[in-house]
Amino acid sequence: MESGERRGYSKEEKMTLYRSSRTCAICEQEIVEIDDAEVDHKIPYSAGGPTDMGNAQLTHRYCNRAKSGKVELRS
Numbered sequence: 001m002e003s004g005e006r007r008g009y010s011k012e013e014k015m016t017l018y019r020s021s022r023t024c025a026i027c028e029q030e031i032v033e034i035d036d037a038e039v040d041h042k043i044p045y046s047a048g049g050p051t052d053m054g055n056a057q058l059t060h061r062y063c064n065r066a067k068s069g070k071v072e073l074r075s
Contacts, residue, residue: 005051006051007045007051008039008051009039009051009056013039013053013056014034014037014038014039014058015034016053017037017039017053017056017057017058018031018034018037018058021058022058023058024037024058024059024060024063025040025042025057025058025059026040026059026060026063026064026067027059027060027063029060031058031059031060036060036061037058037059037060037061038058038059038060038061038064038065039056039057039058039059040056040057040058040059040064040067041055041056041057042055042056042057043055
């Protein structure tokens, strides 16, 4: 990763994903409140995954943190 490259997703990107689908990409259950969600890298940033919308998935906060760097790809 290049120095200065952004690591996290913006609130606007999170809202875009939430409006598109409220289904957690990991557990496939509904995300009722946007505050319960996080934007996750499909391919982890630490493994070279870019911070762009093509590599973004909406997850429950708990599911994302339990994932702990594992690659979870769901379509």
